[in-house]
Amino acid sequence: MKSPVARLIALVGALGLASAALAAAPAAHQIQVRIEPETRLLEGRDSLRFDPPHAATLLISSRFSLDSVAVDGQRIEPKARLDGSFQRIALPAARRIDLVWHGTLAPLERSLDHRGTLGYAEPASGMEGTFLPSGSGWYPIVDAELESYSLELDLPADQRGLVPGRLVEESEAQGRYRARFEFSQPAEGISLMAGPYRIEERRVRTAAGSDVRLRTYFHAEIAALASGYLDSVAGYLDLYERRIGRYPFSEFSVVSSPTPTGFGMPSLTYLGIDVLRLPFIRATSLGHEMLHNWWGNGVYSDFARGNWSEGLTNFMADYAYRERESPEAARAMRLGWLRDYAAMPSADDTPLARFTSRTHGASQIVGYTKSAMLFLMLRDAVGEAAFDAGLRDFWRDYRFRVASWDDLRRAFERASGKKLAAFFAQWLERTGAPALRIAGAEARPAASGWRLSVTLEQGAPAYALAVPLRIRTRGGDITRRVDLARERDTALIELPSEPLEIALDPELRLLRRLAAAEAPPILRDAMLAPHPGLIVASADAAVQAAARELAAGLLERAPAERQPASPLLVAGLHADIDAWLAREKMAPRPAALTTTRGSAQVWTARAGDASIVVLVSAQDAASLAALARPLPHYGQQSYLVFEGARMIARGTWPAQPQVWKLKSKM
Numbered sequence: 001m002k003s004p005v006a007r008l009i010a011l012v013g014a015l016g017l018a019s020a021a022l023a024a025a026p027a028a029h030q031i032q033v034r035i036e037p038e039t040r041l042l043e044g045r046d047s048l049r050f051d052p053p054h055a056a057t058l059l060i061s062s063r064f065s066l067d068s069v070a071v072d073g074q075r076i077e078p079k080a081r082l083d084g085s086f087q088r089i090a091l092p093a094a095r096r097i098d099l100v101w102h103g104t105l106a107p108l109e110r111s112l113d114h115r116g117t118l119g120y121a122e123p124a125s126g127m128e129g130t131f132l133p134s135g136s137g138w139y140p141i142v143d144a145e146l147e148s149y150s151l152e153l154d155l156p157a158d159q160r161g162l163v164p165g166r167l168v169e170e171s172e173a174q175g176r177y178r179a180r181f182e183f184s185q186p187a188e189g190i191s192l193m194a195g196p197y198r199i200e201e202r203r204v205r206t207a208a209g210s211d212v213r214l215r216t217y218f219h220a221e222i223a224a225l226a227s228g229y230l231d232s233v234a235g236y237l238d239l240y241e242r243r244i245g246r247y248p249f250s251e252f253s254v255v256s257s258p259t260p261t262g263f264g265m266p267s268l269t270y271l272g273i274d275v276l277r278l279p280f281i282r283a284t285s286l287g288h289e290m291l292h293n294w295w296g297n298g299v300y301s302d303f304a305r306g307n308w309s310e311g312l313t314n315f316m317a318d319y320a321y322r323e324r325e326s327p328e329a330a331r332a333m334r335l336g337w338l339r340d341y342a343a344m345p346s347a348d349d350t351p352l353a354r355f356t357s358r359t360h361g362a363s364q365i366v367g368y369t370k371s372a373m374l375f376l377m378l379r380d381a382v383g384e385a386a387f388d389a390g391l392r393d394f395w396r397d398y399r400f401r402v403a404s405w406d407d408l409r410r411a412f413e414r415a416s417g418k419k420l421a422a423f424f425a426q427w428l429e430r431t432g433a434p435a436l437r438i439a440g441a442e443a444r445p446a447a448s449g450w451r452l453s454v455t456l457e458q459g460a461p462a463y464a465l466a467v468p469l470r471i472r473t474r475g476g477d478i479t480r481r482v483d484l485a486r487e488r489d490t491a492l493i494e495l496p497s498e499p500l501e502i503a504l505d506p507e508l509r510l511l512r513r514l515a516a517a518e519a520p521p522i523l524r525d526a527m528l529a530p531h532p533g534l535i536v537a538s539a540d541a542a543v544q545a546a547a548r549e550l551a552a553g554l555l556e557r558a559p560a561e562r563q564p565a566s567p568l569l570v571a572g573l574h575a576d577i578d579a580w581l582a583r584e585k586m587a588p589r590p591a592a593l594t595t596t597r598g599s600a601q602v603w604t605a606r607a608g609d610a611s612i613v614v615l616v617s618a619q620d621a622a623s624l625a626a627l628a629r630p631l632p633h634y635g636q637q638s639y640l641v642f643e644g645a646r647m648i649a650r651g652t653w654p655a656q657p658q659v660w661k662l663k664s665k666m
C-alpha cells in the first residue's frame with residue numbers, strides 16, 4: 001500500500017507532448033532570464049534557432065508584454081492572437097527568431113494543495129520560491145515541437161535557481177547569482193525553479209563510469225536533511241544504472257518547494273518541504289522520481305497510444321522496494337492493488353492502452369495498478385533474465401525517443417524468444433479482468449501418486465492465463481500453474497501424494513477481479529461508487545453539517561439517490577451509530593475498535609444484502625468535522641481511529657483466498 005502522500009507524487013512534466021513533431025530537429029532556445037522575486041518581475045530574451053528553417057507558432061502567457069520580435073534579424077510587429085491565457089504568435093519561416101519580453105509573475109500561493117498545484121499553470125514567484133512550470137508560457141513555447149535549450153538565469157544573490165539539464169557555470173558577483181544550463185536533448189518544455197536555497201553537492205562516479213553531480217536545493221528549515229537525501233540519490237543511481245543502463249544526464253537535484261507538491265522532471269525532482277520531511281519519502285517517492293529519468297524523461301511515452309512509463313516506474317520502484325523488503329510486503333502491495341481494482345466501478349474501467357495521464361482516482365487505478373500488474377505477469381511469463389534483458393535493450397534503442405507499448409512488446413519478444421502479441425493485446429485493449437473461480441475438483445489415486453482434476457472458470461470473454469494453484473498435499477504444499485484459455489476448462493495435475501485442498505492464486509499474481517471474500521471492503525469502495533448513499537444518524541444540526549462536508553470531500557460523486565446494493569456512508573455520534581447498527585441487524589462495532597477509541601472511528605462492513613457500508617462514528621460534531629481533511633487519504637484502509645485530525649490506528653480486514661477442500665478418498 002502506498003502512503004497517501006507518496007501517492008500524490010506523480011510525474012506531470014510530460015503534459016501534452018505532440019508525437020507528430022518528433023521528426024524534425026528540436027527548436028533550439030537560447031534564453032536569458034532575470035527574475036526579481038521581491039517585485040515578481042521577469043525579464044526575458046530568447047534567440048530561437050530552427051534547423052532547417054521553418055514556420056512556427058509561439059505561445060507566451062498573456063501576462064507578458066512583448067518588447068520586440070525579430071525574424072532573421074529583421075524587426076517585425078507581430079500579430080498576437082489571444083487564446084485563453086496565452087498569446088499565440090504565428091511566424092513566417094525563419095532560421096532565427098529573437099524576442100524580448102517582460103511582465104509580472106503571479107504571487108506564489110503557499111496554501112495550494114497538490115491537486116491545486118497540478119492544475120495551476122500560472123508562473124508564480126515570491127521570496128520563498130519561484131516556480132515557472134513548463135506549460136505556463138513564461139517563455140515563448142514553440143507549439144507542438146520538442147525544444148532544446150541553453151538558459152542563463154539571473155537572480156538576486158540570496159536566491160538560487162535551476163532548470164533541468166547540465167549546469168555549465170555559476171557565479172555570485174555584484175549582488176547577483178548567475179547560472180547557465182544546457183539541455184541538448186529534445187525536451188518537452190522548460191520548468192524553472194528558484195528560492196532562498198542552500199546547495200549541498202556531491203560528485204559521484206557511477207557504475208557505468210560517468211561523472212554525475214548530485215545536489216540538493218533546500219530551504220534553510222530542511223537543510224539538515226541534505227546529506228541523507230544525497231546518500232539515497234547515489235544509491236538509486238547505482239541501482240538503476242546496473243539494472244537498466246547508463247544514467248542519461250550529468251546532474252540530479254532534489255529541489256524543495258514551498259507548496260505541497262511533487263514533480264518529476266529530467267535530472268531533478270521538485271518536492272514540497274513538508275513532503276521532503278516525511279521519513280519514508282527517501283525510501284519510496286525519491287526512487288520513483290529518479291527512475292523517471294529512464295522511463296518518461298529518458299524514453300518518452302507515446303501519449304496518443306498510451307502511457308506505459310507510469311506503470312513500469314511503479315513496478316520497478318514502489319513495488320520493487322516492497323519485494324526487496326520481504327515476500328509478505330510485496331504480496332500486501334499486490335493485494336492493495338487488486339483490492340483497489342475491485343473497488344472500482346466497472347463503468348469507470350478503461351483499457352490500459354487508453355490511459356494517457358492522471359486525471360482522477362479511477363484512471364490512476366488503471367494507469368498505475370493494472371499497468372504494474374501487467375509488468376508483474378510479464379516477468380512471470382518470460383522469466384527474470386529475459387525481462388531484465390528486454391528492459392536494457394529497450395533503453396539502449398529508445399533513449400530520448402518516443403516509444404509505444406508495441407516497441408516495449410518487441411523488446412521483450414526479442415529478449416525472450418516468445419510471441420507476446422496476445423498477452424499484450426488482452427491486457428491493454430480490453431476493459432475489465434477475469435473473475436476466476438474453482439468450479440470443481442476431484443482427486444484419485446494413480447499408478448504412482450495421485451491425479452487431481454481441477455475445473456476453473458473465468459467468465460467471458462476468456463483470457464489466456466497460467467493460473468497458479470497452491471495444492472496442500474499430505475506431503476506438503478505444491479504450487480503449479482495451469483493453463484486456462486477458455487471460459488471453463490479442466491486441468492489434470494499429477495501429484496506425488498494425496499491432495500487435500502486447493503487455493504486459487506493465493507499469492508495474487510494475476511490481474512483479476514477478486515471475489516468478495518478475497519477483497520474485504522475498504523473506504524475506496526464507497527469513495528469511487530457511482531451512486532453512493534449518505535445517512536446521518538443524528539438530528540443534531542452541527543453533526544448533520546459535519547457529515548455532509550465529510551461526504552462531499554470523501555465521495556467522488558455526490559450522494560444523492562442511492563441505488564440498491566450501492567455503498568452507503570453512515571455518520572453520527574457513537575451512540576447513534578451503535579443504535580443504527582442494532583436497528584439494521586448488522587454486526588456491532590468491531591472488537592479492534594473497542595480498545596483504541598480515539599475521538600472518531602471509521603470502519604467498513606457488509607450489510608445483509610452484501611452491500612458495503614462505511615461507518616463514521618465520532619464523540620462529538622467537532623471530532624466528526626476534523627475527519628474531513630485526512631480521511632480521503634486513507635482509501636485503502638478498512639478501519640481507522642482518529643484523535644482529532646490525527647490517525648492513530650488503521651488496518652484492513654483479513655482477506656481469505658479462494659479455497660476448494662477435497663473430499664478424502666482414503
Ligand SMILES: [Zn+2]
Nearest residue numbers: 010011310313
Ligand atoms: Zn510516476
